Amino acid sequence: MRSRTTPDTPRTGRPRSAEADEAILEATRAALVELGWSKLTMGDVATRAGVAKTTLYRRWANKNELVVDAVAVxxxxxxxxxxxxxxxxxxxxxxxxxxxxxxxxxxxxxxxxxxxxxxxxxxxxxxxxxxxxxxxxxxxxxxxxxxxxxxxxxxxxxxxxxxxxxxxxxxxxxxxxxxxxxxxxxxxxxxxxxxxxxxxxxxxxxxxxx
Amino acid sequence: MRSRTTPDTPRTGRPRSAEADEAILEATRAALVELGWSKLTMGDVATRAGVAKTTLYRRWANKNELVVDAVAVxxxxxxxxxxxxxxxxxxxxxxxxxxxxxxxxxxxxxxxxxxxxxxxxxxxxxxxxxxxxxxxxxxxxxxxxxxxxxxxxxxxxxxxxxxxxxxxxxxxxxxxxxxxxxxxxxxxxxxxxxxxxxxxxxxxxxxxxx
DNA sequence: CCATTACGCTACGACCCGTAGCGAAAGGCT
DNA sequence: AGCCTTTCGCTACGGGTCGTAGCGTAATGG
Incomplete structure (x- = not known):
């Protein structure tokens, strides 16, 4: 993995939720199946994953990088x-x-x-x-x-x-x-x-x- | 050619402007070079072509078909x-x-x-x-x-x-x-x-x- | 207990979409 | 010529998505 936007893992503060990571990627794949690339939206993925939209943007800068990671596995x-x-x-x-x-x-x-x-x-x-x-x-x-x-x-x-x-x-x-x-x-x-x-x-x- | 949305050429009324056709396709290619696929917008193409946005939509239903025709030639x-x-x-x-x-x-x-x-x-x-x-x-x-x-x-x-x-x-x-x-x-x-x-x-x- | 970071939520301006409605222009038809 | 039909440019609009800001709260480590 080691691909999403995690420049330097800070040693302090609340850690990122690994469950949220997997839920987002899974929701992205589901949205791809259901809607296809062009109609997939960040807001929809966030809703499917049960996560706030801002949580997506903390991990991936845009739709492209999110989809690459979701499909790569x-x-x-x-x-x-x-x-x-x-x-x-x-x-x-x-x-x-x-x-x-x-x-x-x-x-x-x-x-x-x-x-x-x-x-x-x-x-x-x-x-x-x-x-x-x-x-x-x-x-x-x-x-x-x-x-x-x-x-x-x-x-x-x-x-x-x-x-x-x-x-x-x-x-x-x-x-x-x-x-x-x-x-x-x-x-x-x-x-x-x-x-x-x-x-x-x-x-x-x-x-x-x- | 024979590809854009011209189901039945009506024999009456003002004819479609062939200059507009070519200007739109040319503007589409220019926009592709300058902006790329994802940042190309219908409004921008219309402006480049010196044409109203509605004129685009009378000929092509969406961005996909427009770009196919623009590149096909x-x-x-x-x-x-x-x-x-x-x-x-x-x-x-x-x-x-x-x-x-x-x-x-x-x-x-x-x-x-x-x-x-x-x-x-x-x-x-x-x-x-x-x-x-x-x-x-x-x-x-x-x-x-x-x-x-x-x-x-x-x-x-x-x-x-x-x-x-x-x-x-x-x-x-x-x-x-x-x-x-x-x-x-x-x-x-x-x-x-x-x-x-x-x-x-x-x-x-x-x-x-x- | 405190600093730090992640989280959910709401709200927002900006942008693009695709369409409707208008008056004017440009053809064919009689 | 006059009429009919279709296209044209223009403006305006509701609807949707984007990406961010701001807030209070939650979860870690020192």
Whole structure:
């Protein structure tokens, strides 16, 4: 966590209510499901959480940061069990990610906060730290495992390896998001099978570039 | 075009001002550059366009539809010149698309309207018709040319061919958008070269699935 | 018991929304 | 020409949200 506006925890005075924290985040998710991003208001969230509006503003400066924190915890579920092959690992994590994007909270919130982040560097950093990096770690773990199995060669140039990791991440995450939110079509097993085949088949060609 | 709210063009009465139309769309783009999506207001756009606020609402029901129309024309620039090879065609169109996403108008607007469209089916359809389909046609043209050159086999199953088109489209568009807006890193020639190598190398593996 | 901070509550100015009502302008129709 | 119809600019309005200020009260630590 460690993300909301808590610059220096004071050692004196009444402490912040942890129950209020969780109630606010839960109320935010509920409001996202019910109203969506654009119709969600701070006053409504406060009412749902049984909390005064001023209590919200003591913790989050604006709607953007509140929603990022409310949605971020959902991405903690993402895991990468070792299924024995690169293709199986890819398919599993893609289906997991797609499952998250099916949820109405994330569907309406994720794109909205990313859109806002194009003009708000601190927000972009907050999203990166609490959501994006968590996904990216799965790519790194997947590549490491595939190398240990001998499915992928160990890249000699660390700079190139990083660039390929970045590419894979943008391709996988971007494709799933685009399929789910822009094309608005289901991320089903067949589509995932084709995507992972494309990746596994294409990785060799990319590595050959050097 | 043919997108704004003009259900049945009446043949009587004072006609709508075409100058006002263009002034409003231009003012909308300017406001997007200067203020971004979230701080753009209908009143401000009207003032910039030198037009009354009521004139806006006679044409567009809300901010979402106005912004979609204002941004859509930018996507008319996308073209697919025949560069002689599939890889060259891919790299060219990806760089073109990335150039569009670099512009502050599209950067702030595209994700925002897509986010809104998750709860607004008519808006989603409007985006699809005026923006997404225009991009997708490039994919179809590119595949047809590659087949004519003998770079790609002609798929026997039309259903499979459509599914692969969909996949390619989501992968390319999704990867570029994710790279530009989420990872917030440049879509430069080297990244594009790796992406197109991944695609060209992986297409064979996907086709082998049947 | 005192300093300090969080809390709930109320109230407030500022802003934006979307619409109504008006008189004037700009076309088509006969 | 005269009439009809629709658009235009303008003003004004109720309704809603924002983010903050001010207050008295509650909950900690020294």
């Amino acid at each position: 959902l991405f903690d579920q993402l895991e990468l069990p070792d299924l024995g092959s690169l293709q199986a690992d890819i398919e599993h994590v893609v289906l997991q990610f797609a499952g998250l994007l099916e949820r109405p909270e994330t569907k309406t919130a994720l794109m909205a906060v990313v859109a806002e982040s194009t003009r708000d560097a601190p927000l972009r950093e907050r999203i990166r730290a609490s959501i994006v990096d968590r996904q990216k770690r799965l790519v790194l773990d997947g590549r490491r495992r595939a190398q240990e199995r001998g499915e992928l060669p160990s890249e000699r140039e660390p700079l190139t390896a990083d660039a390929i990791d970045d590419l894979i991440f943008d391709v996988v995450a971007g494709a799933v998001v685009h399929r789910a939110l822009v094309s608005a079509e289901p991320v089903d097993a067949q589509w995932v099978a084709r995507l992972s085949a494309l990746l596994v088949g294409g990785l060799g060609a990319v590595a050959a570039l050097g | 930018l996507f008319d620039q996308l073209e697919l010149p025949d560069l002689g090879s599939l890889q060259a065609d891919i790299e060219h169109v990806v760089l073109q698309f990335a150039g569009l996403l670099e512009r502050p108008e599209t950067k702030t607007a595209l994700m925002a309207v897509v986010a809104e469209s998750t709860r607004d089916a008519p808006l989603r359809e409007r985006i699809r018709a005026s923006i997404v389909d225009r991009q997708k046609r490039l994919v179809l043209d590119g595949r047809r040319r590659a087949q004519e050159r003998g770079e790609l086999p002609s798929e026997r199953e039309p259903l499979t061919a459509d599914a692969i088109d969909d996949l390619i489209f989501d992968v390319v568009a999704g990867a570029v958008v994710h790279r530009a807006l989420v990872s917030a890193e440049p879509v430069d020639a080297q990244w594009v070269a790796r992406l197109s190598a991944l695609l060209v190398g992986g297409l064979g593996a996907v086709a082998a699935l049947g």
